[in-house]
Amino acid sequence: MSAHPEFVIVGQGLAGTALAWQLLRRGRKVLVVDRESGGCSRLAAGLITPITGKRVAKSWRWDELRPAAEAFYREIETRTRTAFFHPREAIRLFATANERSRYSGPGGEVAVRDDWFNAAFGGFVMPEAARLDVSCYLEASRAHFRAVGAFRTADLDPKQIEPNTSAVRIPQLDAEAQTLVFCRGFAPDGDPWFGAIPFRAAKGEFLTVRVPGLAEERVTHRGVWLAPLGDEVFRAGATYSWHQLDGVPTAAGRTELEARLRELLKLPFEVIEHRAAVRPIIGGSVPVLGRHPDCPRVAFFNGLGSKGSLLSPFFANQFAAHLCDGGEIDPEVDVRTFLNRVSSRHNPE
Ligand SMILES: Cc1cc2nc3c(=O)[nH]c(=O)nc-3n(C[C@H](O)[C@H](O)[C@H](O)COP(=O)(O)OP(=O)(O)OC[C@H]3O[C@@H](n4cnc5c(N)ncnc54)[C@H](O)[C@@H]3O)c2cc1C
Known part of the structure; x- marks a missing residue:
């Protein structure tokens, strides 16, 4: 029997996991697929640190990202009955x-x-520093997604998905979704829609x-x-x-x-x-998210760089609000900004 989730999320690292939760809490039908090998989230130390680097500078948008991260992880801790977020100086x-x-x-x-x-x-x-036990958070999330029928193990070939104006067919999963979101982290093989965005991984x-x-x-x-x-x-x-x-x-x-x-x-x-x-670092080390401008049934959430634990809750929330209700995406993280840069490099006036 074919499946009809509203959203298929490809990749269950920090990006895909946070986005899945933000869609589920809005009552949306989600299917997360992951090939269950590789990915950098599983190896991340999960440090959430206000001041980093040789410049001894405050982390980008710290004052809004840090509280959003704590509120999000606390909610997921309660829902999964697991402790993985540890504020510690x-x-x-x-x-x-x-x-x-x-x-x-x-x-x-x-x-x-x-x-x-x-x-x-x-x-x-x-x-204000904190530490996320990333493996524990990802495992607890996966167990929950599985329990509610929202997870499948699969190595999805991006070239085999078939988007049209009203849906995306995914023959490999025998599924059809309204939107498919690539949350694949560093993926040198790219995909036909967002593969031109250059990584500085x-x-x-x-x-x-x-x-x-x-x-x-x-x-x-x-x-x-x-x-x-x-x-x-x-x-x-x-x-x-x-x-x-x-x-x-x-x-x-x-x-x-x-x-x-x-x-x-x-x-x-x-x-x-x-x-x-x-x-997965892109451009100026900011997240990159949004629907493809010419093919809005496919979307992208990536570029979490060195700070996936801090960035993913806030931007997954912003992205879910956009996907569900047309909320604004900050221009500095909007995938269209990055695709425009690529096309103006290839087609200079
Ligand atoms: C050494 C090191 C230390 C780090 N320490 C920290 C830290 O202390 N704090 C912090 O916040 N961040 C840290 N990071 C950064 C953090 O790991 C990243 O920001 C984050 O993991 C990126 O998450 P992601 O979901 O975008 O990518 P990934 O974690 O790479 O997730 C992508 C997922 O997609 C899946 N996938 C890919 N292609 C397919 C496909 N075709 N079909 C199915 N599944 C697919 C993969 O299996 C993977 O699970 C560290 C990174 C490194 C390398």
Whole structure:
């Protein structure tokens, strides 16, 4: 028997999961499909951090994104009866005097154990930081989607879908939907509608390390972040590389992370695991969403870059309001802005 969901979502990473929830809470009939292999969400550390990078700058639209993320994850925690959102202060240590001079925010000096960390230039505490247990959130969501008949495992070939003016036929699923949304993260094979939007994807590698004697419970940032997993085990990351965009860890990545960890830590550590994934970065590192202007039955939600945990709830909500009720999409994240840029590059006046 063929299925007739209103929305088919291709991809159950952070983008597809948040969008599915935002549509379901509006009472819409949704089918999420995922091939259940790869994707970078499963490897994401889930850090939600107000001040990041060498510029020590506040994260883009932090003041509206952070409360939206907390409200959303709390609601899904209640619906799935699972705990995965953990507000917890984080520490930023300055790596140089120059970096310290660039910081003008609140916080003052931070108290850290100076037999654990290299904190010669001081630092500050970030009370609004949080951590999403991404795997737990995705698993709990998938279990719920399955339970309500809204999930299927499939590797969907984008070239085999057939949109027309009133619907999208998906023979591979024996389904017909009103709209199909690609939430595929970094997908170098592209699709016939949005494949021209160029990724600036960045490979990220991270380590799992054991640090005997280290009992810091907060995430610590200083050129690298170190996130506690319990029992003196920590996750440390992450590199940025624009080459060899695959999930294969490299010797160079490990060397870089180990060097940065030695700058942060005064304690010896042992590497337990080394992994890699590719961040779906587009344009200026902002999300990209919307229906295709010439083929509105297909749509796109991508570009979550390094901050999928923070960005996905707010923009999935905005996108769901657009898909269901024609709500506005912010021009800076509207997929039409990106498609126009591509076509003006190909057809200069
Ligand atoms: C090392 C590293 C650390 C990170 N740490 C953080 C962090 O601390 N905090 C944070 O917020 N973000 C972090 N990120 C970024 C975060 O991982 C991304 O922003 C986010 O995961 C992107 O989600 P997505 O849903 O767009 O893509 P993905 O997670 O890649 O999801 C895409 C999904 O689509 C599926 N798919 C693709 N094609 C098909 C198809 N044809 N048919 C069926 N299914 C398909 C895939 O299986 C996958 O499940 C990190 C990333 C990396 C690499």
